[in-house]
Amino acid sequence: MNRYWYIFMSILTAGQVVGQTRPFPQNMNYPYGFKTTVITTEQIENTYSRWKTLFLKSCNGMYRVCGDDESITISEGMGYGMLLTAYFGEKELFDGLLDFYLSKRTSNAYYLMGWRVNCEGIIDPGSATDGDLDVAFALIVAFNQWGGTYLDEAVEILTILEEHYFVSCDGLQTMKPGGQFGGCGLTDISYYTPGYFRVFAKAMGSDFWNIAADDAYIILENGANETTGLVPDWQSADGVPGGDPHSGRTDYYRYDASRVPWRMSWDYLWNGNENARDYCVKISNFANSIGASNIVDGYDLDGTPRGQYNNSAFVGGFAAGAMCNNQEIVDSFASRMIYLDGTGWDNNYFNLCLRCLYMLALTGNFWKPEIEDNTPVEHTMLTPSKTDLMNNYPNPFNPVTSIFYDVPERSEVRITVYNLQGKEVKTILKQRQTPGTYTQFWDGTDSKGREVTGGVYFARIKIGELTQTQKMTLVK
Secondary structure: OOHHHHHHHHHHHHOOOOOOOOOOOOOOOOOOOOOOOOOOHHHHHHHHHHHHHHHEEEEOOEEEEOOOOOOOEEHHHHHHHHHHHHHOOOHHHHHHHHHHHHHOEEOOOOOEEOOEEOOOOEEEOOOOHHHHHHHHHHHHHHHHHHOOOHHHHHHHHHHHHHHHOEEEEOOEEEEOOEOOEOEOOEEOHHHOOHHHHHHHHHHHOOOHHHHHHHHHHHHHHHHOOOOOOOOOOOEOOOOOEOOOOOOOOOOOEOOOHHHHHHHHHHHHHOOOOHHHHHHHHHHHHHHHHHOHHHOOOOEOOOOOEOOOOOOHHHHHHHHHHHOOOOHHHHHHHHHHHHHOOOOHHHHOHHHHHHHHHHHHHHOOOOOOOOOOOOOOOOOOOOOOOOOEEOOOEOOOEOOOEEEEEEEOOOEEEEEEEEEOOOOEEEEEEEEEEOOEEEEEEEOOEOOOOOEOOOEEEEEEEEEOOEEEEEEEEEOO
8 A cells, every 4th residue: 555545545544543542541561571550540630730830831732841930831741741642642732842843843953843942932943752752652552542644653663762872882782862962872771661662663674773772781780889779861882971071960869860760670570571570679679768758859779869859759769779679669659659659849840741751651651552563553664666756744834844756767866955945945855866755854944944934845856867746835
């Protein structure tokens, strides 16, 4: 089946989906490990309701997740928000968040969301990879919930991440923390979620993400203390705390790293991965030796305390790790989560976002989305029988549109944007490409990176000797 026909039919049928397949609460038992019954469904719903009141904001008919400064949104928060609304089954909120994410794509981020934005525009056009990974995974959860084209959106994000956000460091697939910075000398292990990666491998139909999942444990162990399991917020691929050369980034277990036990746990809870289990057992044993009520928000890697606050970001992170360990530790840390509800700093942006996610995890409500082997997805690289330039999507658009085309045989490909007067605005692509199906983007800028005015433009694609033209409308 032609992928465009599948996308077209998905768009037609998306509005016909009634209800959802996995309404909250699921309260399932994971295939491996432990959950808790200490936390009730009502407590989770109350926490989620408070999160929506404090941090979910409307914006021009869309939704965004704000921080403690209500005017600012970062991509990390959008990832958290899309995970929460997908698992709680709130399609209208999820779609509003997705529309906002897509409206803030930038060329600096390789057409993923700009890292720091507000309702009116983009403050920092760079990117933060953890947010994009959470968004991609949330889209796959949404596909499981409601069908439609969410899987295609996920594949588009994952394709960009695979092509631009990983580098090989002595054979290890190492994640850049942003599209324009980091790599072998600077990465953030709290961005790696091997359980996600194995779902991505199935969605993409390739082994890249399985390799990245396996390599994540090597990078993790390179930076982790052998006794405590504590890792630094930032490190090099070979384990130098803070990065190599030292970048001024945090080189001990702080707020970024507090998420690591949670992120690593899924590869055991869903898949039974022994590397995930061994790591989570080690770090949760360290936490248990201190006691849930004595946990603070920062540690040197040897376990020496550097923080002072007992909050959900840290207690909940260790609780998630304990799900790979034993029931007693899980229940002990889950009980402390109940005690912390709404206290001190627990209502700030970071703590409350993670509190919601951790409570879903601890109670069996962060289920693994499934993708059938015969699911037709956008990325399938069947050799096209002819050159095919489809309508750009969206159209009209602001600020970015995607241009789809097929290359039937190895050819020189050139895509150029012209204005209504026939003047060349920008050459988007000029290179030889192998047979396959491709996507390029135009962000409404000219060849010098300046924003163009709204109006009608034309994308002209030349593949070998064949030329086609597509009309596009940029709305300002």
